[in-house]
Amino acid sequence: xxxxxxxxxxxxxxxxxxxxxxxxxxxxxxxxxxxxxxxxxxxxxxxxxxxxxxxxxxxxxxxxxxxxxxxxxxxxxxxxxxxxxxxxxxxxxxxxxxxxxxxxxxxxxxxxxxxxxxxxxxxxxxxxxxxxxxxxxxxxxxxxxxxxxxxxxxxxxxxxxxxxxxxxxxxxxxxxxxxxxxxxxxxxxxxxxxxxxxxxxxxxxxxxxxxxxxxxxxxxxxxxxxxxxxxxxxxxxxxxxxxxxxxxxxxxxxxxxxxxxxxxxxxxxxxxxxxxxxxxxxxxxxxxxxxxxxxxxxxxxxxxxxxxxxxxxxxxxxxxxxxxxxxxxxxxxxxxxxxxxxxxxxxxxxxxxx
Amino acid sequence: xxxxxxxxxxxxxxxxxxxxxxxxxxxxxxxxxxxxxxxxxxxxxxxxxxxxxxxxxxxxxxxxxxxxxxxxxxxxxxxxxxxxxxxxxxxxxxxxxxxxxxxxxxxxxxxxxxxxxxxxxxxxxxxxxxxxxxxxxxxxxxxxxxxxxxxxxxxxxxxxxxxxxxxxxxxxxxxxxxxxxxxxxxxxxxxxxxxxxxxxxxxxxxxxxxxxxxxxxxxxxxxxxxxxxxxxxxxxxxxxxxxxxxxxxxxxxxxxxxxxxxxxxxxxxxxxxxxxxxxxxxxxxxxxxxxxxxxxxxxxxxxxxxxxxxxxxxxxxxxxxxx
Numbered sequence: 001x002x003x004x005x006x007x008x009x010x011x012x013x014x015x016x017x018x019x020x021x022x023x024x025x026x027x028x029x030x031x032x033x034x035x036x037x038x039x040x041x042x043x044x045x046x047x048x049x050x051x052x053x054x055x056x057x058x059x060x061x062x063x064x065x066x067x068x069x070x071x072x073x074x075x076x077x078x079x080x081x082x083x084x085x086x087x088x089x090x091x092x093x094x095x096x097x098x099x100x101x102x103x104x105x106x107x108x109x110x111x112x113x114x115x116x117x118x119x120x121x122x123x124x125x126x127x128x129x130x131x132x133x134x135x136x137x138x139x140x141x142x143x144x145x146x147x148x149x150x151x152x153x154x155x156x157x158x159x160x161x162x163x164x165x166x167x168x169x170x171x172x173x174x175x176x177x178x179x180x181x182x183x184x185x186x187x188x189x190x191x192x193x194x195x196x197x198x199x200x201x202x203x204x205x206x207x208x209x210x211x212x213x214x215x216x217x218x219x220x221x222x223x224x225x226x227x228x229x230x231x232x233x234x235x236x237x238x239x240x241x242x243x244x245x246x247x248x249x250x251x252x253x254x255x256x257x258x259x260x261x262x263x264x265x266x267x268x269x270x271x272x273x274x275x276x277x278x279x280x281x282x283x284x285x286x287x288x289x290x291x292x293x294x295x296x297x298x299x300x301x302x303x304x305x306x307x308x309x310x311x312x313x314x315x316x317x318x319x320x321x322x323x324x325x326x327x328x329x330x331x332x333x334x335x336x337x338x339x340x341x342x343x344x345x346x347x348x349x350x351x352x353x354x
Numbered sequence: 355x356x357x358x359x360x361x362x363x364x365x366x367x368x369x370x371x372x373x374x375x376x377x378x379x380x381x382x383x384x385x386x387x388x389x390x391x392x393x394x395x396x397x398x399x400x401x402x403x404x405x406x407x408x409x410x411x412x413x414x415x416x417x418x419x420x421x422x423x424x425x426x427x428x429x430x431x432x433x434x435x436x437x438x439x440x441x442x443x444x445x446x447x448x449x450x451x452x453x454x455x456x457x458x459x460x461x462x463x464x465x466x467x468x469x470x471x472x473x474x475x476x477x478x479x480x481x482x483x484x485x486x487x488x489x490x491x492x493x494x495x496x497x498x499x500x501x502x503x504x505x506x507x508x509x510x511x512x513x514x515x516x517x518x519x520x521x522x523x524x525x526x527x528x529x530x531x532x533x534x535x536x537x538x539x540x541x542x543x544x545x546x547x548x549x550x551x552x553x554x555x556x557x558x559x560x561x562x563x564x565x566x567x568x569x570x571x572x573x574x575x576x577x578x579x580x581x582x583x584x585x586x587x588x589x590x591x592x593x594x595x596x597x598x599x600x601x602x603x604x605x606x607x608x609x610x611x612x613x614x615x616x617x618x619x620x621x622x623x624x625x626x627x628x629x630x631x632x633x634x635x636x637x638x639x640x641x642x643x644x645x646x647x648x649x650x651x652x653x654x655x656x657x658x659x660x661x662x663x664x665x666x667x668x669x670x671x672x673x674x675x676x677x
Contacts, residue, residue, distance in 0.1 A: 085426070114460060117457075117458055117459060117460040118459065118460070118462075119459050119460065119462030119463055120426060120459060120462075120463055121426075121462070121463065122462075126426070127455065127458045127459065131450050134415075134419065134446065134447065134450055134451060135419075135451075136419070137415070137416050137418075137419025137420045137422070137423065137447070138419055138420070138422045138423040138426070138451070139423060140416075140419075140420055140423060141419065141420030141421060141422060141423025141424040141425075141426075141427070142423035142424070142426045142427050143423070144420065144423070144424070144427075145423060145424040145426070145427025145428065145429050146427050148405050148427075148429075149427065149428065151427075155423075167415060167443070168415060168416075168419060168446070168447075171411075171413040171415055171416025171419065172416060172419060172420075174411055174413065174416065175410070175411060175413065175416045175419075175420050178411055332461060333456060333457045333459075333460055333461030334453075334454075334456060334457040334495060334496045335456070335496060335498075335520045336456070336461075336464060336519035336520050337518070337519065337520060339548070339592070339593040339594075340593075340596075
């Protein structure tokens, strides 16, 4: 039987600007890697901020904002190897950029255009999961399946605090525990599931406590501390590769943006708290850390931001230049071997469209 | 050829297919150590190991969800749902992911998942061991559905499903798991999806059914000395052999569809709609349905009254002939 460990309830931090502990270093992480992580943070931030603008301009559809969640995504990402699989929720829609996915692909997804559909194998990145937590069993199955084949890859599933109330989360986490699947369960606890606070999701004192029930380690990190997210994920990846099974990471933050562009949180959220949290947002915190360490200077910040802005300008241009989707795509791709009715339905449709 | 029961034919199919393709694996509740509650997977764990005949936790949605990930890792999972009505939790995964994932990848990734389960009533079982849920599955885009009625088809359709690149759901008539016996080809045996089976040839009236209702129709064909009855076993609900359905309607001009599931929006309604659209001038009377009722499947003391009986089918045939 797996050893039952109490979850680690104290928030792990590396960046020492909030608890007076002072900055720490993460073992084995050099200046180049720190800058790579910073670049990823900025790319994700730029994607998000530009997407909100594009939405307001009517250039993309409804968009799930992830402002101030970049530290979780970039931190966890940099602890993975290229062969490891990522299972995103809609909150991590742009994490593929870090794997080399062009910005126009993600933008096309939010534009409801077929150029936004990709082959998961190309990026070891599953499709964006829109329903809550139902991708957790997929990640468990992938991780277990890789292990059965003797492959080295592990998987990470991103989901929110609300997802931990879903049956699919439980079934996936339990499946991974039983099979010893090399899986990282990365919970983005931003305190809110649209308007429902985490206190209304669970009576558990922390979400990490849930790990105990699966016989796996659970730990908590400051979700706006990119290095804490990185370090915790790296530990989990090491465990996974050593055959020690899944790990549950609860990354804690406070949601500072609406759930999505269609949401107005002023009806339910603590706006003063939002303003406080914005002052310690994750990109600025890491900039502070790197500046104190003498690694980052204003010119470098400006050039990294400019590169990211260019990436988005190019991305939206290409996404908007995509030709209109052909209606044939209604019938393509659902089945390898489609029934004859698809052909006659398409002919009839084309006939009525003239 | 050996004479086998349906459950023996399924077991035989698994032995052949797991031997043939090392990426095929079986997973479900009690499929390993016990060999399945109906013993459909008996002997697989011993022969192929506990990873390829895997006893899962009790989690139907988790089983099917894990199967999605297993496909991404290169496996061909065959998931057993222990009973028809216990499969409902897996509808979440089936509808939200299994039927959509290939489409979502722009057709780049295949999800060769098989979901199989015993279905149907008449076995004197407790509640929720008796349902006929085929419509939920047929109505889900992106999945195929087959229901065998004979041992040879049980083996052949399962083999076709395992080799199919798309997700396939197979419902097996548990009432006839051991009572229906027939010749089953040895070794590799495939019955392609999308082809109906003409179970009886006749001239006056066509009885159209699948699964356990085929036996009811055959009993009616045997019992009616004065009526020449044709019986069409649909066996592949999606894709559907529309040609065979229209051919029998054109031949006899009279069609009675027999379905164990509740009536409203059942698969019989789909078949009747196709006949209304494409066979009106061939028909000599209305398309009739003999089905279960729009009620929860009853306690077994009165389940025989729920199940479509030969007597109800005969009454429909007489009504149609007198039209």
